[in-house]
Amino acid sequence: xxxxxxxxxxxxxxxxxxxxxxxxxxxxxxxxxxxxxxxxxxxxxxxxxxxxxxxxxxxxxxxxxxxxxxxxx
Numbered sequence: 001x002x003x004x005x006x007x008x009x010x011x012x013x014x015x016x017x018x019x020x021x022x023x024x025x026x027x028x029x030x031x032x033x034x035x036x037x038x039x040x041x042x043x044x045x046x047x048x049x050x051x052x053x054x055x056x057x058x059x060x061x062x063x064x065x066x067x068x069x070x071x072x073x
Contacts, residue, residue: 004053009063011039015055018043024060 006012010027014036017023022040029035034052037044047055 004056004059006056006059007063010059011061012036013057013060015057 006027008027008030012025012027014023014025018025018038018040020038020041020043022038024039025036026039027034028037028044029046032049033046034049035044035046036052
């Protein structure tokens, strides 16, 4: 199975939504554990990398593509 590619600052969609109703999370720390922050209510959660990779659906907005867009303007 192919590993999912994600970077610091990416906005990702999770399988389960946060209790506030949003399922979009921003990656704010990476390592053995990953800290994600809810885009809706700004609550942050630290979860193990394996659990994060299992529960992540897809990358909605990549931080690297946002920086490329800023540089072109």
